[in-house]
Amino acid sequence: MIYKCHNCGGNVVYDPQRKKMYCAHCEGTDSEEPVSGGGIAQCANCGAPLQIKTFQSAGKCDHCGCYQIFEERVSGQFTPHLILPFTISRQEAERKLNTEFGWRTFAPSSFLSRATLQKMEGMYVPFFMYDYHVHYDWSGKGTKVRAWTSGDTEYTETAYYHINRSMEADFMRIPVDASNAMDDTKMDLVEPYDYWALERFQMKYMSGFFSEMYNQGSQQLEPRAHRKAERDAEELMMQSIAGYATLTPEYRNMNVDQKAVDYALMPVWVYEYEYGGETYIFYVNGQTGKIVGKMPLSKPKMIGYSASVFGFMMIIGQLVRMIMEV
Amino acid sequence: MKKYIKSMAFFLIAIAVLLVIYFVIRGMRGVVGEDYVRGNLTAPAQRVYDYAGVLTASEEEKLEKLIAKREGQIGCDIVLVILNEPLSSYAKAYEDVLGHLSESEYVMVYADNFYDEYAFGYNKPHGDGCVFVDNWDRSDSAYGYAYNWLSTSGRVESRFSTSMIDHVVDEVNSRVNSDPYEAYKSYVNNIYSYMSGHGSPGRFVIPLYAVVIVSVLVAVFYLIGNLTKNIGARTTASNTYVNGGKPKMTVMTDHFISKSVTKRHIERSSGGGGGGGHHTSAGGHSHGGGGGHH
Numbered sequence A: 001m002i003y004k005c006h007n008c009g010g011n012v013v014y015d016p017q018r019k020k021m022y023c024a025h026c027e028g029t030d031s032e033e034p035v036s037g038g039g040i041a042q043c044a045n046c047g048a049p050l051q052i053k054t055f056q057s058a059g060k061c062d063h064c065g066c067y068q069i070f071e072e073r074v075s076g077q078f079t080p081h082l083i084l085p086f087t088i089s090r091q092e093a094e095r096k097l098n099t100e101f102g103w104r105t106f107a108p109s110s111f112l113s114r115a116t117l118q119k120m121e122g123m124y125v126p127f128f129m130y131d132y133h134v135h136y137d138w139s140g141k142g143t144k145v146r147a148w149t150s151g152d153t154e155y156t157e158t159a160y161y162h163i164n165r166s167m168e169a170d171f172m173r174i175p176v177d178a179s180n181a182m183d184d185t186k187m188d189l190v191e192p193y194d195y196w197a198l199e200r201f202q203m204k205y206m207s208g209f210f211s212e213m214y215n216q217g218s219q220q221l222e223p224r225a226h227r228k229a230e231r232d233a234e235e236l237m238m239q240s241i242a243g244y245a246t247l248t249p250e251y252r253n254m255n256v257d258q259k260a261v262d263y264a265l266m267p268v269w270v271y272e273y274e275y276g277g278e279t280y281i282f283y284v285n286g287q288t289g290k291i292v293g294k295m296p297l298s299k300p301k302m303i304g305y306s307a308s309v310f311g312f313m314m315i316i317g318q319l320v321r322m323i324m325e326v
Numbered sequence B: 001m002k003k004y005i006k007s008m009a010f011f012l013i014a015i016a017v018l019l020v021i022y023f024v025i026r027g028m029r030g031v032v033g034e035d036y037v038r039g040n041l042t043a044p045a046q047r048v049y050d051y052a053g054v055l056t057a058s059e060e061e062k063l064e065k066l067i068a069k070r071e072g073q074i075g076c077d078i079v080l081v082i083l084n085e086p087l088s089s090y091a092k093a094y095e096d097v098l099g100h101l102s103e104s105e106y107v108m109v110y111a112d113n114f115y116d117e118y119a120f121g122y123n124k125p126h127g128d129g130c131v132f133v134d135n136w137d138r139s140d141s142a143y144g145y146a147y148n149w150l151s152t153s154g155r156v157e158s159r160f161s162t163s164m165i166d167h168v169v170d171e172v173n174s175r176v177n178s179d180p181y182e183a184y185k186s187y188v189n190n191i192y193s194y195m196s197g198h199g200s201p202g203r204f205v206i207p208l209y210a211v212v213i214v215s216v217l218v219a220v221f222y223l224i225g226n227l228t229k230n231i232g233a234r235t236t237a238s239n240t241y242v243n244g245g246k247p248k249m250t251v252m253t254d255h256f257i258s259k260s261v262t263k264r265h266i267e268r269s270s271g272g273g274g275g276g277g278h279h280t281s282a283g284g285h286s287h288g289g290g291g292g293h294h
Helices: A090-100 A184-190 A218-240 A299-325 B002-032 B057-074 B088-092 B103-118 B155-159 B162-175 B180-196 B208-227
Strands: A002-005 A012-015 A020-023 A032-035 A056-060 A067-069 A121-150 A153-177 A210-212 A246-275 A278-285 A291-294 B048-050 B077-083 B129-135 B147-153 B248-265 B286-293
Touching (some): A002 A012, A002 A067, A056 A121, A090 A246, A090 A291, A121 A218, A153 A218, A153 A246, A184 A291, A218 A246, A299 B002, B048 B057, B057 B077, B077 B180, B088 B103, B103 B147, B103 B286, B129 B162, B129 B180, B147 B162, B155 B180, B162 B286
Parallel strands (some): A121 A210, B077 B129
Antiparallel strands (some): A056 A067, A121 A246, A153 B248, A246 A278
């Protein structure tokens, strides 16, 4: 289905800057009307055939450029509980990329060019958010070491302690991305999102963007969140046992209890750049603007520029020597 | 192309600035430098005597040119002799006049005599100037050293203290084995430097290999510096998802059990460390001087 403008019939999309539904054609706001039709095989506007991926729940028609939403994939059991609408517009995402990679001496010339940036799309990535209650008991021995020198003798004093800790923590909304297409490690680095902006799901936010429904169930993905909770709990526990030179755990018992899970759509701008047979993928957090990605390097540029620097330094060195000998 | 120039802007500007400085200084020196008038026309004109064949013909020529320029600037003769022959029997013949000679002093005898016999001196015969004799032959030395000696006369003798002579000789010896031309060049320039006061005495000469090394290092740092544009550091902490920002510690006890002390004796160590002068040569002339070896 497509959101059409009831004034002019144009495609109405959600504008992150205006924070409203917007029709670029007549510049009207909040003039949307949901129009069903089409489906995953056919554009609801022009009828052209669509190439839609397996879990894709929103996309764009290559022929007429209309953004559409595949309702079957966001309704019933697939309805998301929450959505974090895009705060960063396309222009802002481009600007952030250009700023972050501003001084990109060794990148190929077409990196972040107009032509390649045009293909960037905003994507709602499916996430499961897990709530856990963690109880962690820790006990063991620790040593504190003190050293001092008197005359020609060095003294080392080792003090032994018995340490007991019990910790309670509620982990709220640990996110795990539910899309196989998105790189897990990269998605972890796109975090954190500011959850204040999370809203109850409304389909209209998806207009103007791509989206996926969850590829796997929350049960299957729970271990990833579980591990995050364990890792964080361990770090928090270790932070509470500060000031010891050595630690010897004797008893450790961690209980991680899942309390709840929510299904949410989180915004990410995705920029793909192909160079030298490799595809470089960049994620821009659609709310905070944080960028994750590895810059492509042009070997010819690296060699050429470095050799130039070497050459110029040699000239400078020679000039300095000549000046000193005048 | 534009991006390239922007990236290299710093280097291009630096080169332009240095070129300007270079020509300005050259211009200034040309105007200010006063030339002394030569008073001694009987001594030979040659200054570089390479009996050992250590230098190439073009290197000898370059040194002669440099020496001619420097002599005019300071009004003192600068002579260089390079040998490769044993001198012990030559020198020992003079022991009745000079007293007992140690192996490092054989070259001194040769140097003083060389200057006296050819009657070098810028202002008059046996006048202001110096000769540096570097003997590459090692058979005179029980330690396998190749000795050299800087012999000073007239104003050069009065000007040069022992430490100044040592500095000139040491600088030659620090590089004569790897680059004799540069080493002897430093001798000529240091004599000029000390006599004229131009450049700080003990002026530091930058060798070519230092320029190469620095250039390589800068290029490497440039390469590495521009490579690290790989972003996406972890910005979540262990408490990012914790309700309330931190966990609740329901039990937090640290009980002292016991303590023990160990001792270690510290070893201490200590250590410690130890110059030539004015004399009269066999020909009866006063010379200052000092020597070294390589």
